[in-house]
Amino acid sequence: MKRLTLPLSKETIASLHAGDSVLLSGEIYTARDCAHKRIVAGLDCLPFPLENEIIYYAGPCPAPEGKACGSCGPTTSARMNSFAPTLLDHGLGGMIGKGEMSEEVIKALVRNQKVYFAAIGGAGAIYGNAVEQSTCVAYPDLLSEAVYRLRIKDFPLIVAIDSYGKTVY
Amino acid sequence: MRTVDTKEIEACVYRLALEAGRNLSPSCLNALTEARDRETGSAARFALDTVLQNAEVAKRETMPVCQDTGMACVFLSIGQEVHLTGKSLSEAIHEGVRRAYSDGCFRKSICDPLTRVNTADNTPAAIHTQIVPGDKVELSFLPKGFGSENMSRLFMLTPAAGRKGIIDSVVSAVKEAGSKPCPPVYIGVGIGGSFDTVALLAKRALLREIGTRHPRKDVASIEEELLTKINALGIGAQGFHGDTAALGVSCEIAPTHIAGLPVAVNVQCHCVRVAKEVL
Known part of the structure; x- marks a missing residue:
């Protein structure tokens, strides 16, 4: 299993192929349905830098005492199909989620030379425990749907769509 | 006549919500272990x-x-000899949900469908009550995730479609869902009834332990054929291609109108979390 640390270099991205399993560490941002709507509506005043950052399609559980984050598995990525190409064209470095994404998303990943990773849906406790730090950076009114910056250590992931447009699905 | 204070129901909902949110059902764990042991696909x-x-x-x-x-789905079978006292039944259930989701550090996932403003305490629950003979109160708690709920479908078939129409509709719904509902899924199927009741039949089917068969042989044979056909789709765990797309299929039936054949497919992800108690 490959160990990767964010941000990913062009060479690293080029070396990743659909089906590879990886352990990812570094900083990522959570965003799901409502946050995406707001991000895309305000591309000129983004609440966090998109450039080369990774968005994790997730809405975590509240953190219990003594933990940085509660359960924090992925949500269904296909609901973000209409947002992902725009964000990739504006510099987004890639996404983590679960399940297949549309042809338009695959094309945008190839066009921008980025990757989409699949986390294992339903493994929220494992991903929650792999979060070392969690900070709300935008839209706190959205509660669990707010944007959180997570520092993650060894997230187990599968390369789901690579920069060549190959998919694991 | 037996008197039950709704405080007892509130405490029971609280216990069941915490139990279900933290633990897979034993039949789900067994089915997942069996699926893992026979899986030949490496990613799956x-x-x-x-x-x-x-x-x-x-x-x-x-x-x-x-x-x-999930959305808190609460099923109650209340004996007709039970007299409920104290606060209203629905308020007691909601208070149990509210406290469990707060104390358990569970996510609050319920919002207004239009404004999308979160209710912040995971209420209201979806409450289904039936009055039955006896003096017991039976509660089942099913926290229902929406990645899978979104993939659920309802078909108003014609009587001519028959058994084949039922099989084809369910298989097509699971195929279309693909990797999105967190396979391997558990499929609840409602057959018959009306537009509204068939969906509830499908949801009630999910309360059954995985691997149990309907007592009617013709229904059990539909369950078996569906499971074989769904697994033959090759979707595999998480859609990574593999041998198990579904852990189980359970069907529930009810008489319907001479003009129709309603079929509902309720998709449940591999996190089958059902907790039950009898008061």
């Missing part, structure tokens, strides 16, 4: 290994198994 096997490991972590650390702690 990795996914099944991860979810089994996750179930252990969640249990050990009393964490939610999945961050989607």
